[in-house]
Amino acid sequence: MLKTKSKSLPLPSDDRRWQLVNATMRRHGYEADALIEVLHSVQSAFGYLDRDAIQFVARSLRVPLSRAYGVATFYEHFTMKPKGAHTCVVCMGTACYIKGTPAILNGIETSLSIHEGETTADSKVSLLSARCLGACGMAPAAVFDGEMVGKLSTEDAVARVERWTTE
């Protein structure tokens, strides 16, 4: 493929995380194909994608803003809302489902008074569900701040998130 040399646009701010994003774009030669890779790097640096970030990425890769926005909203993994300080992801894969994750999710929802996909008002905890974490041998499973916990009980799950809220 012919790679055209492109120069980086001025970064949106002097936040050093933009340099990480820019490094990803540079590695891909500012090619439009790298849109998803770049959005991944924005999300891992900032935790979510906001309007400014999407605009900056779209301009840098020279793709229409509509396409960048379309991609950012199409994929489940990308989020436009900032996450809480802690994140709990409950697996809703088939093995976890028949072994009781709906009850676990319910228990956490009741305890935090939020629904799946929401963040508590004090921005402490975000509650998410996943289609399948691929840890079916350990079902029912959930991820607490990046740590996978298998053979989970509702009591244990609720206790873990409540510990976060009282920090």
Added chain:
Amino acid sequence: MISEELQRIGSTTQDEEDRFEHQILVCKGTACISAHSEQVEDALKAELEHQGLHTQCRVKGVGCPGLCAAATLITVQPEGRLYKEVQPEDAAEIVASIKSKAVQRLSIPTNVPFFQRQRKLVLENSGVVDPEEINDYVARGGYNSLISALTEMSPAEVITEITKSGLRGRGGAGYLTGLKWSTVSKAGGAHKYVICNADEGDPGAFMDRSVMESDPHRIIEGMTIAAFAVGADQGYIYVRAEYPLAVKRLQAAIRQAGKLGVLGNSIAGTTFSFNIEVRLGAGAFVCGEETALMASIEGKRGTPRPRPPYPAEHGLWGYPTLLNNVETFANIPVIIREGSEAFAQIGTEKSKGTKVFALTGCVNNSGLIEVPMGITLREIIYDIGGGIPNDRPFKALQTGGPSGGCIPKEYLDTPIDYESLMQLGSIMGSGGMIVMDDTSCMVDVAKYFMKFSMLESCGKCIPCRVGTTQMHNLLDKISQGRATLDDLALLEELCEMVKRTSLCGLGQSAPNPVLSTLRFFRDEYLMHVVEKVCPAGVCKIHHEEVTHS
């Protein structure tokens, strides 16, 4: 010469291993890491030092031995002692017993059907090699198949071998791999691509994750042989973002392979060059469909397009593209090494070789298994799986995820292959197998999968976008006891319509869980509709609304 280099690495690695009388292999797959296997590894190392045995025994991180429900798993070699549910506190006792008898309370017998009835080809290195160490893979004959393909065979001969082996695509549809390779090799184009589909989206399936985490070099070797056969110069592995460990290990493996000279420019001193990049998915199930997957690699929304033209002729960026699943590529080094005849002796007449399944749900030994094609479902569930916890009655086996179906107990003695599962209204799929006992409600299961398909429909074609929503609403109505027999008839009509008219596999197969449960568990639907009762006690029937209608 690279083959001598490989031999040298192999013997040095082996010599290094032989310096130790014993080895403790600690599983470092996702399930075991979640059960703190890394702490177990550290504790064992510290304990070996402490007891002064570190010159006689070493600790090695390995991939998944398969019995994930018993995490953390460790193996002591050469005795072959397997320990389950090991905690860091157990390290002292395990190390102290190395030269004497095994620790009884942690032992799992290995002469049981779970291990004896399996036949490992794809998983031959899982739980044996260190996935982060290329030398370990080379010491077990790794990359020899690639070198012999490159130096002793022509691309056409490689394709003939794969065709003769009878290997079929392990992603689910079962298309003949040799035929696909041959089509791509005949297509003209300045570039060709090889893509490994590692977007394992079926809920209840983790075969590909485990292979990537346990033996990443096998996939690279398989892809490189494929690239040589079809004439491709660039490869992509499209992995789910939900599998961070698999991504990390693949990226490390690609770097190591490049350094060794078995990947990159002028591989093994020949004129053949091939590079591989990892591309991350972003949580869209539809990207498992090949045309959607390619759109996603191109940085676009993952929506499918009509076929033809097929990717073999018009694929990534318009160039001929070979797309195979992780497990398909993982079979290639074995076929080249053992020969197509030996491979074709395993399995049934039309389905050759083995299949890896993720056996989960209500079954005693849940985990990853590899069995020869043609084994019966009963053998899998009751012999390998050890039956159902608390001896509850078996109700159904779900295979193929949201594209598959539920198989009832009358068909437990069916030998499994692509055709037999299809006849039962299910599919082989990528290999998820979820055992359900009498506490599962089939209407609820059908609703669960329809909700999945509804949420994952990309929205491009109307039958799938609107049809899955309508079917989900009807199933919801049935599960709440608010449906009539007319609703049931409408549901069946919709199933047929969505199946016939959807653009891609997601929509075409979305009705399968409903159709198969209607076929085998119609009574259960009727109980919900007519008698307003959920026999399994799962669905919450709204009785007060019944009196109104």
